[in-house]
Amino acid sequence: MRILLVYPEYLVTDGAAYNLPLGLLHIASYTEAQGHQVTLLDCAVVPNWKDRLRAQMAEIELVGISAMTVHLPSVQQILEFIRGELQWKGKVVLGGVHATLFPVQTIESDWFDYLITGEGELPFLELIGALSEGRDPSQILGLGFRNEAGQVVVNPPNKSFDYSTMPHINYGLLEPEMVEYFRGASIGVLSSRGCPFKCSFCINSAIEGSNKWRSWSAERTADEIEYVLNTYGSNTVWFWDEHFFVSRKRVSELLDAIEQRGLKFSWAAEIRADTFRRILDDELLQRLKDNGCIKLAMGAESGSEKMLKIYNKRINPEDVYEAARRCISVGIQPTFSFIIGAPGEDREDVALTLAMFARLMRIDKGIRILGPQIFRPYPGSPLYEKCAESGMTMPQSVEEWIVSVLRDMTENNPYISPWIKEPGFVNTVWFYSFLLSTDLSILRELFLEYCEKTAKNLAFRIAGQLGIQGFALLGRLRYRLNFHALPWEIQLFKKYRAVLSF
Structure with missing residues (x-):
């Protein structure tokens, strides 16, 4: 089957950083490895995507789109173009975060023939097989659709994908200019999926199976690193794992494999602040640095112990300071992200977060502070219910979500929510902290x-x-x-x- 996978653009964020569509690349690579003809269109880097679609759609049998909520205005443009101007009559499948969080209202929209919730590799491949062979796809786990009576059906989630079966990621499916960009630059690698922790604000709390951590072995990860370095000429790898350091054994074995193969590259990864006291002793930390680690990013979230408990972070402020000091001691840049405006937060909690900013800056001026971002609730997460109790209302259709996205991204003060006791104060702190934490050269660029x-x-x-x-x-x-x-x-x-x- 000839398949087009589409990554929409952000229509309302001029200057936004490019996000590699790594999830869609995984699905494309897995589907291609099973013998299907796959094309990937990344609308974020193809300004003339309509011309590309005009040239391709006559041969395409199935379109798959991966979208977060912020992508929906772009999804609307894409579908109106292929359904309207091009009069394309094939099937459209939506996957990604929005379809997973809001499956019923999404399939009610009539925009999509099918949707897939959760991890997409297995249900998407099963759907392709059923459509190719004329079989009924209605029993596929993780699939949403309308039955013959017009009723919305959303099947239970599919089983967790065995990540060890993933083939090499075919970055060559990306646009040629992006493949060229990787040469001498950074490239994203995902060596594990899931996170065993259950932070109350995190989307993983709302997605079935996301708390189950699965990884490539150290040797398989080293194979992927060697493959991308040799194939694309990149010199830096960013591990997109939600938690790269779950297993000390795997990290140690990966460093062994890197040393044995003589791989020379820089890399960065996500880490929890408490990992430094749990599994990352001085010897292992030095080995990270010696084998190319240049940055470790972690969610500090708040300087308030009360808020850290509300977030179920299972860390304390001293973990953050210790992580900062130890990273700096070996020459690794630590990056910390923060949240404000969550249910239960007051001025004292915000003041403690700002005090943490100041203390981190005193440890070393090279420490990077991200945010604070203003809290947004994910349906299904523990904090979502707290927000609902405050009178929060959510859009009830794809069309309403598009209106909400366009409003939020074009108004100057989008982050005011009913659970925030002092919205003016929170927005002011956000504005000034953004100016503080963003490099002036980046703003000018x-x-x-x-x-x-x-x-x-x-x-x-x-x-x-x-x-x-x-x-x-x-x-x-x-x-x-x-x-x-x-x-x-x-x-x-x-x-x-x-x-x-x-």
Whole structure:
């Protein structure tokens, strides 16, 4: 069967970083290895994707789309184009986070013939087989559809995928410019799936089977690393595992394999802050550095022990400081992400988080702070119920979600939710912390990229860069003074954006 897999673009986030569609690449690689003809279209890097579809759709028998909620406006454009202008009559399957979290309302939309919840490799392959052979697919686990009576059916989740059976990921399915980008740059590798921890805000709490950790063996992981380094010429690997350091044995064996093969590359991975006291002694940490580890990213989430308990993080603030000190001691950059605005949080909790920022900066200026991001609830997660009790309402259809996404991403103050006691204060902290934690050079680069896209003149560019510099400096001064009252710069920033249309 000839299959087109589509990764939509973010329509409403100018300058957003490119996200490698690694999940869709896994499904494409697995499906291709079973003998099917697979093409992957990444709309995020193909500005003329309509021309590409015009040239391809006549031969395509099945379209699969992987989407988060933020992708839905792009999904709408894609479907209106292939169903409307091209009059394509084939089947469309939606997978990914949105379909998994909202299966009933998604299949009710009539946009999709099928949807797949959870991990997609097995149900997608079974669906292809059933459609190719004219068999009834209605018993496939993880499949959603409308039956002959028009009733919505969402089958129970499929069994967890045996990750050891995954073939080499075929990055060659990506657009040629992205394959070329990997040469001399970084490439994403996923060596395990799932996370055994159950943080109350995490999407894994809402997705069946996501708390079951499965991994490649150390040798299989080393095979994949060697494959991508030799095939694509990359010099840096970012492990996209949700928790790379679950098993000390696997990490030690992987370092052995890297040393035995003489692989020379830089790499980064996700880690929990408490891993340093649980399994990562000084000897193993030094081995990480000696074998190319340059960055370890972890979720600190909050400086408040009360909030860490609400989040079910099973760490304490001292774990974060210890992780920072030990990373710096061997020359590995630690990166910490944070959340504010969750149910139960008050000003004192936010103050403790800001104090943690300051203490981390005193440990070393090279420590990277991400956020804080303002909390968003995932249906099915423990904190979602707390949000619902506050009067939160959620969109009830794909169409309503699209309206919500476009509103949230285009308004200047999207992150106000009914469970937040002091929304103005939380939004102010978020605004100033963003200016503090974002490198000025990155802000300027994003602005210049926007100017290139929109052909802005020299005067516009100068005014924009001066404005960015000014807002960033004011934000950092407020942070150092711990003064968040009278946030006149936010109102000025709104007018500044409106004048420059940025």
